[in-house]
Amino acid sequence: MVSPTVGTLDRRDVVARLLRDRDGLLVVTGLGSPSYDVHAAGDHDGNYYLWGAMGAAALVGLGLAQAMPDRKVLVVTGDGEQLMGLGGLATIAIAAPANLVVIVLDNGHYGETGMQMSHTGLGVDLASIARAAGFAEANIVTDQSGVDAVAQSIADRPLGPRFHVIKVKAENLPRSLPPRDAVHIKNRLRAHLGFDVA
Amino acid sequence: MNRIAVAAGDPAVDAKALDWPIELYRVLKQHDVRQMSYVPDAGHARLIELFRTDSDVVTNVLTTEEEGVAIAAGAWLGGQRSVLLVQSSGVGNCINMLSLPAIARFPLLMLVTMRGEWAEFNPWQAPMGRATEPALAAIGVRTMRADTPEDLVETVGSAATLAYGADQQVAVIIAQRLLGVKQW
Numbered sequence: 001m002v003s004p005t006v007g008t009l010d011r012r013d014v015v016a017r018l019l020r021d022r023d024g025l026l027v028v029t030g031l032g033s034p035s036y037d038v039h040a041a042g043d044h045d046g047n048y049y050l051w052g053a054m055g056a057a058a059l060v061g062l063g064l065a066q067a068m069p070d071r072k073v074l075v076v077t078g079d080g081e082q083l084m085g086l087g088g089l090a091t092i093a094i095a096a097p098a099n100l101v102v103i104v105l106d107n108g109h110y111g112e113t114g115m116q117m118s119h120t121g122l123g124v125d126l127a128s129i130a131r132a133a134g135f136a137e138a139n140i141v142t143d144q145s146g147v148d149a150v151a152q153s154i155a156d157r158p159l160g161p162r163f164h165v166i167k168v169k170a171e172n173l174p175r176s177l178p179p180r181d182a183v184h185i186k187n188r189l190r191a192h193l194g195f196d197v198a
Numbered sequence: 199m200n201r202i203a204v205a206a207g208d209p210a211v212d213a214k215a216l217d218w219p220i221e222l223y224r225v226l227k228q229h230d231v232r233q234m235s236y237v238p239d240a241g242h243a244r245l246i247e248l249f250r251t252d253s254d255v256v257t258n259v260l261t262t263e264e265e266g267v268a269i270a271a272g273a274w275l276g277g278q279r280s281v282l283l284v285q286s287s288g289v290g291n292c293i294n295m296l297s298l299p300a301i302a303r304f305p306l307l308m309l310v311t312m313r314g315e316w317a318e319f320n321p322w323q324a325p326m327g328r329a330t331e332p333a334l335a336a337i338g339v340r341t342m343r344a345d346t347p348e349d350l351v352e353t354v355g356s357a358a359t360l361a362y363g364a365d366q367q368v369a370v371i372i373a374q375r376l377l378g379v380k381q382w
Contacts, residue, residue: 026275028272048275050298052294052297052298052301053268053294053295053297053298054294055264055268055295056267056268056271056295056298057268059265059268059269059272060268060269060271060272060275060298061272062258062268062269062272063233063268063269063270063271063272063273063274063275063276063278063280064272064273064275064276065272065276066233066256066258066269066272066273066276066278067232067233067272067273067274067275067276067277067278068276068277071276085265085268087260087261087262087265088261088265088268090261091258091259091260091261091265094258094259095256095258182298182301182302182303183301183302183303185302186274186275186302186303186304189275190274190275190277193275193276193277195277
């Protein structure tokens with residue numbers, strides 16, 4: 001275990017940068033702040049926001065990426081959410097979807113429940129876990145040039161699955177609430193992709 | 199496929215009995231299932247192998263059953279039908295994750311092989327065996343139980359239509375009696 005890096009990046013700026021030129025990107029968000037961050041960057045029919053089912057985000061992304069191998073799928077989640085689905089990193093690595101990128105906005109804390117420190121805040125290195133599981137690439141990003149490099153790699157679409165831990169400040173920003181109607185969001189995304197919504 | 203279908207010389211295969219794993223595979227293919235996820239299980243072993251050797255179906259081996267619930271939701275978002283093969287003990291691992299298909303009305307088809315209910319040698323299987331159907335019902339998943347191979351094939355066909363056609367969350371409960379007694 002190593003000393004954890006304290007994040008200095010602004011999570012809203014990070015997400016806005018990653019989604020700035022989103023093109024045909026499909027986005028799945030983990031519950032809590034990542035869902036608000038993605039919504040704050042601009043609601044989009046290609047987004048699926050989770051409000052619960054903690055630990056699901058990267059795996060919903062896996063199912064979607066496998067169903068649509070020609071589309072890029074970006075998962076945006078938090079350290080607490082990903083920690084609840086650690087086994088899923090092994091499952092994703094084995095499945096090896098080339099079109100899946102998982103972003104963990106890591107503030108080292110559980111922001112939604114009172115800023116209790118998470119395992120990453122106490123030193124657990126999620127990127128090393130993903131790399132050991134077999135992700136094509138996994139790294140920790142601590143500065144703006146690193147964020148720009150991740151955005152560029154999403155656009156360039158190198159072979160995945162890829163896993164980027166982005167160290168952000170531990171702060172509770174004003175919430176930007178996406179729709180809570182999960183059926184509506186599901187049907188909206190399916191319609192966006194040209195599928196039946198009946 | 200024939201290599202598995204014939205299973206020549208396998209004493210476990212009674213030539214006169216309905217070859218239900220093959221029949222389930224056929225029914226699920228008819229329903230255009232394109233993704234299958236599973237935690238390895240003796241009762242599902244032949245069905246798992248049939249899907250794993252089918253290049254038209256993406257299969258995911260899971261570390262825990264709840265992962266398959268999330269994958270199935272993602273598959274549906276992307277226009278594909280998914281089936282989840284688990285054992286009764288794994289149902290307990292799924293409960294909170296099942297709030298996803300329950301609240302979003304994602305089609306969900308789980309095939310659950312039972313332990314702890316019929317000629318069970320391992321006492322540790324009994325509690326979750328007892329809790330399997332009540333736990334699924336409590337979170338909003340419909341259970342459909344099959345006690346014979348004939349019943350099972352028909353039930354899975356019906357469950358697939360309910361799931362993929364009517365956006366229902368369905369678990370087919372495969373009786374331990376149907377699976378046969380595990381040899382220790």
